[in-house]
Amino acid sequence: MLDQFRYFLGPSRFRALVLLLVITGGISIFLTFIPGEIAVLLQSALVLIFGVGAAVIVGGRMNNEERLRWLAIIAPALGLFLLGMFFESYRAIFFGGSIGWVIVGLLTFGRARAPMQYREAIKAMRKNNYKEAVDIMTDLIKAEPDVANHYRFRANLLMLWGKYDRARRDYQYIIHAAANDPAALVEGYDGLSGLEMQLGKYDAALEAAKKAYELAPDEWVTAYNVGLLQDRLHHPEQVLEFLGPRLTAHVPDSRHRLLIALYKMRAYARLGDLTAAEAELPHMRHEKGGLNEWQRILASDQAATLRDNFAEDVALADALLQGKTAVSELAPERMPL
Known part of the structure; x- marks a missing residue:
């Protein structure tokens, strides 16, 4: 499975994705040692950065139809995630809604099918x-x-x-x-x-x-x-x-x-x-x-x-x-x- 994914991305994009994961993951681990709400917000921002970066890297290998399909799945979930970052009291609701939309989107749009x-x-x-x-x-x-x-x-x-x-x-x-x-x-x-x-x-x-x-x-x-x-x-x-x-x-x-x-x-x-x-x-x-x-x-x-x-x-x-x-x-x- 990993070899197929690496082949799909190509060496350059695969290395870029791994590098993005290492950088954002490393900083996020470092932030776990810092107490306070600001560290939690920064970790959430890092998750967002990785998600957007991964979407750009992987989306660049898709055709227009596939990109639009995944955009319909990811964009609303990303919007709910951002709202959760800014509205602390509703964070659990927004984050849960973000995950829920991804599941619903996958079930609704499914896999791309050949014409x-x-x-x-x-x-x-x-x-x-x-x-x-x-x-x-x-x-x-x-x-x-x-x-x-x-x-x-x-x-x-x-x-x-x-x-x-x-x-x-x-x-x-x-x-x-x-x-x-x-x-x-x-x-x-x-x-x-x-x-x-x-x-x-x-x-x-x-x-x-x-x-x-x-x-x-x-x-x-x-x-x-x-x-x-x-x-x-x-x-x-x-x-x-x-x-x-x-x-x-x-x-x-x-x-x-x-x-x-x-x-x-x-x-x-x-x-x-x-x-x-x-x-x-x-x-x-x-x-x-x-x-x-x-x-x-x-x-x-x-x-x-x-x-x-x-x-x-x-x-x-x-x-x-x-x-x-x-x-x-x-x-x-x-x-x-």
């Missing part, structure tokens, strides 16, 4: 009816032409359908229309990179992946994508640069950690350092759960694109773990004749 059209498109996709799924998203885009996420989802469906030119147009639209939205830009470049990779255009894919990385260097997935494409282009030094130990520590799921170890192993082998390559094998063994997850995912009817891109990597990782393939075979150009 009905997304659910219908997903149902059609699962039946391999990609035309119907795309048509549903096209109708939604006509009704809401300024929502970048609609284009991203339609582009993903077009990718699955094999309509690469149409998917490219959607990703390019996101890039051009989202000039002031870094998160949407990253998604646009990331999607375009995946498309070009699917077509075997690794140089174009790497160019788009680097632009995503420049916009979000603290996001593990942007560095991972660059490292993956450097592997495809046989650039071992750059693979090791982007897939270093700092990145692995921030990757939340086992299946990507498995491939990172594989790409690093192959990079070391291509550089002729078989000792360092062998040292990656224990890391791969630690991610056997990720291997099993990959095998389940690739067996899906909707995983054709993933199979094209990663089936050979997953099979190679399996062969290495079973001892059917030697590490030295990862760089055949360096094997003795």
Whole structure:
């Protein structure tokens, strides 16, 4: 759960939130040794500061709909909390009302749900009816032409359908229309990179992946994508640069950690350092759960694109773990004749 939350925030925002907690918490602990009403008021103010700061940090990672939903939950509770700070005789009532409103707000507004059209498109996709799924998203885009996420989802469906030119147009639209939205830009470049990779255009894919990385260097997935494409282009030094130990520590799921170890192993082998390559094998063994997850995912009817891109990597990782393939075979150009 903590890893997922850290991934959602990103390294910079997560560090900022921890720092805010340490500072406000430390001062609050110090104030417990000071008698008097003023210390209680200052502690309440610190709670307020932390709450507002946390809301800004976390809210910055949400889309507009999610921000408005949480604002409707938090803003009235915050107002009651402030009233409780200024009206001592009614403090218990206001503080209780603040907590009560949060509970009521969560029950009233609940979790954000995907629009009905997304659910219908997903149902059609699962039946391999990609035309119907795309048509549903096209109708939604006509009704809401300024929502970048609609284009991203339609582009993903077009990718699955094999309509690469149409998917490219959607990703390019996101890039051009989202000039002031870094998160949407990253998604646009990331999607375009995946498309070009699917077509075997690794140089174009790497160019788009680097632009995503420049916009979000603290996001593990942007560095991972660059490292993956450097592997495809046989650039071992750059693979090791982007897939270093700092990145692995921030990757939340086992299946990507498995491939990172594989790409690093192959990079070391291509550089002729078989000792360092062998040292990656224990890391791969630690991610056997990720291997099993990959095998389940690739067996899906909707995983054709993933199979094209990663089936050979997953099979190679399996062969290495079973001892059917030697590490030295990862760089055949360096094997003795």
